[in-house]
Structure formats: structure tokens, C-alpha cells
Amino acid sequence: MLFKMSDMEMIIDNPPAITLGKGKAPSATGKGDDNLPWVEKYRPSSLDDVAGHESIISTIRTFISSNKVPHLLFYGPPGTGKTSTILAVAREIYGNNFKNMVLELNASDERGIDVVRDQIKTFASTRQMFSKGFKLIILDEADAMTNAAQNALRRIMEKYTTHTRFCILANYIHKLAPAIQSRCTRFRFAPIPQSSIRKRVQTVIESENVNISDEAFKSLLSLAKGDMRRALNVLQACHVARDDDSAAAESSPITEGDIYECVGNPRPDDIRMIMDTMMSEEWGTALRTIRKIKQTNGIALADILQGLFEEIERIQVKPITRAEWIMGLAEIEYRLSSGGSENLQTSGMIGVIKSGLDYEQS
Numbered sequence: 463m464l465f466k467m468s469d470m471e472m473i474i475d476n477p478p479a480i481t482l483g484k485g486k487a488p489s490a491t492g493k494g495d496d497n498l499p500w501v502e503k504y505r506p507s508s509l510d511d512v513a514g515h516e517s518i519i520s521t522i523r524t525f526i527s528s529n530k531v532p533h534l535l536f537y538g539p540p541g542t543g544k545t546s547t548i549l550a551v552a553r554e555i556y557g558n559n560f561k562n563m564v565l566e567l568n569a570s571d572e573r574g575i576d577v578v579r580d581q582i583k584t585f586a587s588t589r590q591m592f593s594k595g596f597k598l599i600i601l602d603e604a605d606a607m608t609n610a611a612q613n614a615l616r617r618i619m620e621k622y623t624t625h626t627r628f629c630i631l632a633n634y635i636h637k638l639a640p641a642i643q644s645r646c647t648r649f650r651f652a653p654i655p656q657s658s659i660r661k662r663v664q665t666v667i668e669s670e671n672v673n674i675s676d677e678a679f680k681s682l683l684s685l686a687k688g689d690m691r692r693a694l695n696v697l698q699a700c701h702v703a704r705d706d707d708s709a710a711a712e713s714s715p716i717t718e719g720d721i722y723e724c725v726g727n728p729r730p731d732d733i734r735m736i737m738d739t740m741m742s743e744e745w746g747t748a749l750r751t752i753r754k755i756k757q758t759n760g761i762a763l764a765d766i767l768q769g770l771f772e773e774i775e776r777i778q779v780k781p782i783t784r785a786e787w788i789m790g791l792a793e794i795e796y797r798l799s800s801g802g803s804e805n806l807q808t809s810g811m812i813g814v815i816k817s818g819l820d821y822e823q824s
Contacts, residue, residue, distance in 0.1 A: 500698045501691050504666055509550045512543055513690060514658040518649045522551060531596070533619060533628045535643060537635040538651030541689030545602055547651075548629045552598055566600040578614040586622040597626045604630045605637035612639040619645050653688020663693055672701050673715040681721045699724050728761045733769035737777070740815040748812050756808075763804050767795050767811070783822045790814030 506512045509519050525531045536544040549566075556563045565585045582599060589597075601607075607615070616639065619628050630646055632638055660683055667674060674682075674697075686693035700716045703724075722729045728736075732755050739751045755761065774787050791814055798807050 500666055500670070500694045504662070504669075504694065506543075506546050506550050508554055509547070512547050512550055513662045514654040515543060515547070515651060518547070518651070521649075522547070526551070526555060529595070531627055533623070533630070533646040535630045535632070535635075535638075535646035535648045536651055537632045537638075537648065539653055539689065540633055541691035542651040542654055543690065544631045544651050545600075548600055548631065552600070555595070555598075563595075564598045564600065566602070568602045575608065575610045575614050578611045578618065582615070583618055586618055586626040589625050596624075598629065599626060600629045600631065602631045603633070604642075605632035605634045609639070612642055616641045616645060654690050655688070656683050656686075659683055659686055659688070659690055659693055662690060663697060666694060666697065670701065672697065673704075674700075675715045675717055677718040678716045678721050681718045685721065685725050685727060696721060696724050726760075726765065728755075728759065728765050728769050730769070730773075732759065732761070733766070733773050736766060737770060737773050737815070740812050741819065745809075745812060745816075749809060752808055752812070763808055763811070764795065764798060767791055767798075770811075779818075779822055783818045786818040786821055787814060790818065 509523065512519055522534075534548070536548065538544060552564045553560055565581070567581065582601075585597065586599060601615075604612075615628075619642070628646070630638070630642065635643065635648075663679075663682065666672070667679075678700075682693055682696060685696070700720045703720070704716060719729065736752055736755060739748045743751070752766075756763070756766070770791060771788070774784055774791075777784075791811065794807050794811050794814060797810070798804065
């Protein structure tokens, strides 16, 4: 058994608190620091602050209260609260002893087998004097780990499970070895409901005195698509941009146009104009109109295609017409991603819409 004198000294000074709700550590982000990105400044410091995922939080609380926490696997799209949840869990379990009992690694940066053999194995194999419970190893973005590292990790998870728990975080679960998945209790973090994002963003708006219009707020929630990180980053970027011009910040709020300009997505009015032009105008006129919109607003064809998929859902047409449009636009998107010419694919997009109208008129 290996012991480190520095670890023993720190534990004597700061005895661990392993009961839920005791010795809660202060937020690791320091919420009074105005220089921090809002994503970090307002990161949840406890499970009560985590937005959405009530069923997952309830299950994890049951594990903690019964002192039977298994290896955990959190997976799902970016910005859905995986890292925030496990950090909140660790702070509630360990309190002021958080730094001594938790090892957090980003596997996308440190993804090789050497990290598993050195840092992870050393931390997992040591036990600290006078401490109860288990230590916690958090592997963020573990789906970026090499196959050799994942194979080495599964043996460590079994060997030191008596006093060490692992929490694996991943965006794509299919990139994790089945042997690792089977050793963990899995939780899927779905995109955060818009109502939960609304509450958290509203709290940030009030705390930071952000001046934003109702239309811009609705657009922000819509463009976030369940990603809390994206919503806060866009809001902060728009707010900082207006702060640079103090006169504009005082006279007018953040507009819907500011939100779309920051995100880089085409505005709904532009998408509707493009769709109406392709449906009603002749080929040359439609092509000139689309090129003008692209150049004026700096929009890529890939963004236009994404907007058209949403616009097609709104338009009332025959099912066969909608199916032909979707299949044709999907082919255009595939060719574009394969390196096809944007000008040629723009012409192809017009052809897809006009060809679909033949089914509508038949």
C-alpha cells in the first residue's frame, strides 16, 4: 500500500465529509469573478442547481444517500450538463476535501495508455489515511481515448473498485469499448428542455443586467437546441459586444438580429425569402437572389440547407413533395461535405426544389 505524506497531512487538516449535504465546498468557479466566462461563473455548485435531468439527479441522490455509488457513465450531446452534474456530486460528497479525493482528467488531451498506467493507476491504487469512503476519478471526453488506453482502463476499474469509483463522460457512447460500458451504470443526458434553459438564462440575465428583447430571448432559446453552454456563450458574446458601445447598450436591447449574427445562422426571414424565390421565380433570378443573400449576410450553403429543412416542415405541401425535397437536399448536403463546389451545389439546390414542385402540380 502506498502513502503520500502530503496527502496524510492534508487529510488531517481537512477531514473528509462523505454524507450528502455536509461540508459543502464553495463553488470552484468563484461566482464573484467578472472575468470568468459565464459558463464557468454560473456552473452549478450543487445538485439542486443542475438544470433539467430530474430523474437522473434523483437516482444519483439515492446512490449517495445509501453509500452505494457504482461506476458511472454519462453520455449525450455537448452542453447538456454531464460535467456539471458529476462535479456537483463530488462537491456534495467530499465538501472541503474535494481536491484530495477527486482526480479530473480530460481524456481528449491525455488519451494515451501512459496516462492510464501513470496518473490514473497511481491515484486509484493509493488510499489516504483517516479517510472513509471512496475516491473519484472523472474522465471527461473519454470517447477520445485510444483502444489501448480503454483496454488498460477496464482492468484498473475492476482491481481498485473497493476504494475508487470512476465516472466516464462521453459524447458518443459507441466509441467506448463494450467492456467499459458494462462496468458502469449508464445515464443518457438528453438535450436540456427549453423550459429549463429559460430559467437558468433568465437568472443570468437578471444577475448580469443584460438588456435583451423578447424576440431575441426566444431566438436564443431556439438556437441553443438544448445546449446550455451554447446559450450562455451566445448571450455573453452579444452582451459584451454591446458593452463595447456604451451608447448602444443604454439606448436599445439585444435584438434578434444580434443573436443570429453571433451564431452565424441565417435568419428565418432570409430562409423564407430563399424558399419563396426558388418556388416562384425562374432559375436565374433565384440563383442571383440566393447569391446576394449569401454575400450580404456571410451565410454558407450548409447553413441555408439546415434552415431549409426546418422551413420544409412548415410549408403545406403533399407528402411526396416533402419527401422529394428532403432526399434531394440531403444529397446536396452530402456532396457539399464531400468537397463539392458551393456554386454548383447552390444551382443543384434550386433544381431539387423545382423538381419537387412537379409532384405538387401533378
